[in-house]
Amino acid sequence: MDVKRLDIDGLVMVKPRRFGDERGWFVETWNDEKHTAAGITGPFVQDNQSLSRIQGTVRGLHFQLAPAAQGKLIRVIRGRILDVAVDLRQGSPTYGHHVAVELDAEEGWQLWVPVGFAHGFCTLVPDTEIAYKVTALYSPAHDRGLLWNDPALGIPWPEFAGAVLSDKDGKQPTLADIGTPFPA
Numbered sequence: 001m002d003v004k005r006l007d008i009d010g011l012v013m014v015k016p017r018r019f020g021d022e023r024g025w026f027v028e029t030w031n032d033e034k035h036t037a038a039g040i041t042g043p044f045v046q047d048n049q050s051l052s053r054i055q056g057t058v059r060g061l062h063f064q065l066a067p068a069a070q071g072k073l074i075r076v077i078r079g080r081i082l083d084v085a086v087d088l089r090q091g092s093p094t095y096g097h098h099v100a101v102e103l104d105a106e107e108g109w110q111l112w113v114p115v116g117f118a119h120g121f122c123t124l125v126p127d128t129e130i131a132y133k134v135t136a137l138y139s140p141a142h143d144r145g146l147l148w149n150d151p152a153l154g155i156p157w158p159e160f161a162g163a164v165l166s167d168k169d170g171k172q173p174t175l176a177d178i179g180t181p182f183p184a
């Protein structure tokens with residue numbers, strides 16, 4: 001398994017080995033021993049999948065507050081995304097900083113986003129599907145967001161980002177509004 005530690009502490013990309021043959025390929029998308037060794041801490045209690053039909057669909061930036069805060073392991077099963085995580089941890093030297101990485105179905109890289117981050121993505125091609133594991137169940141009462149295009153975040157979205165956006169995501173609060181939802 002290839003592992004890449006990103007510039008913000010706790011964020012990790014992993015690429016499980018693909019076994020190709022004349023039929024196609026096989027990959028272990030989750031292996032408790034290998035993923036844990038890479039610093040990905042479950043246990044995972046829910047699997048999610050979403051399809052976004054239009055290039056430039058933005059979903060996010062979302063997080064859940066404690067005690068329903070979620071770690072997320074994201075992978076693309078069709079298409080390509082710019083995947084973004086914003087550090088919201090109180091006292092973190094990288095508070096308000098982000099990583100933005102491209103994930104696609106062909107390459108097979110996965111992004112681990114631990115508790116303490118807002119997460120979202122923009123689809124880079126039509127009909128993009130993602131699958132992701134989370135470490136806490138969905139809790140609408142704890143569901144919160146951060147405005148995807150808050151200038152204070154400086155996220156390098158593609159020019160077509162926001163072609164499709166939920167009403168909820170179009171009116172999320174800014175970083176200045178939300179402060180530090182994850183106390184040290």
Ligand SMILES: Cc1cn([C@H]2C[C@H](O)[C@@H](COP(=O)(O)OP(=O)(O)O[C@H]3O[C@H](C)C(=O)[C@H](O)[C@H]3O)O2)c(=O)[nH]c1=O
Pocket residue numbers: 048050059060062063072119120121137138166
């Ligand atoms: C997240 C979630 C949603 N839902 C229901 C609630 C709504 O009726 C519907 C769509 O929810 P939402 O618009 O929040 O879906 P996304 O915009 O894809 O949200 C996700 O987008 C970004 C990328 C994230 O990181 C989060 O995992 C998640 O918030 O699914 C559920 O029933 N369970 C769930 O876990």
